[in-house]
Amino acid sequence: MTETTPQRRKKILVVSAHPEPRSLNASLTAFAVEHLRGAGHEVRVSDLHAMKWKATVDADDFPDHCADQRLDVLAAHERATPAGRLSPDIAAEQEKVRWSDAVILQFPMWWFSVPAILKGWFDRVFTYGFAHGPAVPPPYSEGALAGRRALVSVTIGARQSGFSDRGIHGRLADVLHPVQHGLFWFTGMAPLEPFALYGANGLPEERFEAAKREYALRLDGLFTDEPVPFRSLVGGDYDHDMRLLPDVEAPGTSSLDLHVRPGGR
Amino acid sequence: MTETTPQRRKKILVVSAHPEPRSLNASLTAFAVEHLRGAGHEVRVSDLHAMKWKATVDADDFPDHCADQRLDVLAAHERATPAGRLSPDIAAEQEKVRWSDAVILQFPMWWFSVPAILKGWFDRVFTYGFAHGPAVPPPYSEGALAGRRALVSVTIGARQSGFSDRGIHGRLADVLHPVQHGLFWFTGMAPLEPFALYGANGLPEERFEAAKREYALRLDGLFTDEPVPFRSLVGGDYDHDMRLLPDVEAPGTSSLDLHVRPGGR
Numbered sequence: 226m227t228e229t230t231p232q233r234r235k236k237i238l239v240v241s242a243h244p245e246p247r248s249l250n251a252s253l254t255a256f257a258v259e260h261l262r263g264a265g266h267e268v269r270v271s272d273l274h275a276m277k278w279k280a281t282v283d284a285d286d287f288p289d290h291c292a293d294q295r296l297d298v299l300a301a302h303e304r305a306t307p308a309g310r311l312s313p314d315i316a317a318e319q320e321k322v323r324w325s326d327a328v329i330l331q332f333p334m335w336w337f338s339v340p341a342i343l344k345g346w347f348d349r350v351f352t353y354g355f356a357h358g359p360a361v362p363p364p365y366s367e368g369a370l371a372g373r374r375a376l377v378s379v380t381i382g383a384r385q386s387g388f389s390d391r392g393i394h395g396r397l398a399d400v401l402h403p404v405q406h407g408l409f410w411f412t413g414m415a416p417l418e419p420f421a422l423y424g425a426n427g428l429p430e431e432r433f434e435a436a437k438r439e440y441a442l443r444l445d446g447l448f449t450d451e452p453v454p455f456r457s458l459v460g461g462d463y464d465h466d467m468r469l470l471p472d473v474e475a476p477g478t479s480s481l482d483l484h485v486r487p488g489g490r
Numbered sequence: 491m492t493e494t495t496p497q498r499r500k501k502i503l504v505v506s507a508h509p510e511p512r513s514l515n516a517s518l519t520a521f522a523v524e525h526l527r528g529a530g531h532e533v534r535v536s537d538l539h540a541m542k543w544k545a546t547v548d549a550d551d552f553p554d555h556c557a558d559q560r561l562d563v564l565a566a567h568e569r570a571t572p573a574g575r576l577s578p579d580i581a582a583e584q585e586k587v588r589w590s591d592a593v594i595l596q597f598p599m600w601w602f603s604v605p606a607i608l609k610g611w612f613d614r615v616f617t618y619g620f621a622h623g624p625a626v627p628p629p630y631s632e633g634a635l636a637g638r639r640a641l642v643s644v645t646i647g648a649r650q651s652g653f654s655d656r657g658i659h660g661r662l663a664d665v666l667h668p669v670q671h672g673l674f675w676f677t678g679m680a681p682l683e684p685f686a687l688y689g690a691n692g693l694p695e696e697r698f699e700a701a702k703r704e705y706a707l708r709l710d711g712l713f714t715d716e717p718v719p720f721r722s723l724v725g726g727d728y729d730h731d732m733r734l735l736p737d738v739e740a741p742g743t744s745s746l747d748l749h750v751r752p753g754g755r
């Protein structure tokens with residue numbers, strides 16, 4: 226396969242967030258790892274439950290924090306990150322993200338968002354000083370983590386229609402906006418369209434097989450598919466107050482679509 | 491004050507999610523508790539960090555779960571909830587929600603969402619069988635928790651312009667859609683417009699005093715302000731696939747605004 230030639234060999238971090246090792250999510254993680262390695266890539270996995278990942282930001286994240294001191298999380302992140310004084314579990318995850326050419330998040334949608342353990346991976350790993358802040362490039366496209374691809378692979382109990390353009394839950398793109406635009410794009414990572422598996426509770430075997438075939442195509446396109454064309458903060462579309470300039474968007478565009486370049490979605 | 495007359499006395503649960511007891515968030519929680527009690531209401535507080543709230547859903551949530559059994563979270567919730575076989579920390583929070591006439595969430599916005607410890611409160615407390623599921627009224631307006639008010643009080647480091655109609659982060663209403671519509675409205679609670687304190691890092695004392703005055707007005711209106719007029723699933727606006735019917739919305743409406751009744755926002 227051409228993918229095994231050196232210049233095509235990429236480094237991929239898969240972050241997986243399900244408590245059950247025999248779950249659909251665990252199966253999709255295992256499938257992705259095998260498929261990507263088969264294509265010649267290097268893959269590392271952060272299985273958050275297996276790692277007993279601590280979800281909550283607190284003073285224990287900062288070995289230098291004095292117990293009687295007021296904990297200002299932003300300031301503590303800003304001090305501890307460049308000093309290499311974050312707790313070792315956080316530092317290890319930052320090293321994996323820095324190492325990677327792409328990050329894949331595998332999770333079940335719970336309450337229209339990521340499970341708490343994965344949110345805790347965002348909160349604790351993407352520190353001020355690592356993923357954003359004055360010492361790194363500005364957010365939204367340039368970003369501290371620019372040059373990386375990002376793919377959400379999500380299982381959803383509900384049916385697809387509820388997440389369609391007129392679906393009551395909101396479009397999947399809107400529901401995942403805090404992750405796709407707020408985490409990935411903000412930090413400079415290029416998010417692909419999410420891979421979503423709907424009706425995922427008690428999934429029949431033949432649907433799982435079909436899902437794997439679909440997912441394989443998305444994994445094959447990880448470095449070649451067109452990312453979601455979010456607008457760049459520094460591309461001339463926004464004013465100094467981070468507001469989209471008048472008349473930049475296509476007529477009739479509103480809400481979160483404002484921040485996608487026309488023709489993009 | 492008229493609020494102290496028996497029929498006006500209400501029960502309010504404040505859920506607070508910040509690791510530092512001297513933080514702005516802790517101050518806002520303390521202010522809300524004092525203000526609401528001063529108005530004659532009963533108030534209970536879930537200070538998640540003080541409680542050392544476990545953020546992560548896992549087998550320990552289910553005392554009846556056998557270690558060698560596959561953990562299906564939805565099925566486990568559905569079995570354990572009516573049987574009263576959830577872990578005691580979850581059962582205690584469900585009792586508080588059931589007791590309440592209103593729930594207030596106090597949190598700092600981290601990565602365009604709630605902190606992981608609060609997401610873990612959603613994931614673990616709002617079980618299938620308690621907050622949704624076939625045994626309780628259908629979601630979106632009727633809902634298991636109908637009759638309750640819900641208020642988000644959020645501190646945000648960034649400036650307000652970035653969350654305005656054309657702000658790059660997305661409108662605050664869109665960013666909080668997973669909480670306002672996905673958690674509250676889905677379970678039948680009536681969400682009010684969020685109370686947001688922007689530019690919250692290193693807030694000067696005079697801005698904190700102004701914020702308390704503003705917040706007091708919102709607390710005074712907790713049971714009288716108009717909730718966000720989200721559409722009801724059973725109100726005739728949606729088809730059986732949970733899609734908004736054609737021509738129901740005002741011309742030019744798109745995306746998440748589709749699910750708000752015209753004139754509402």
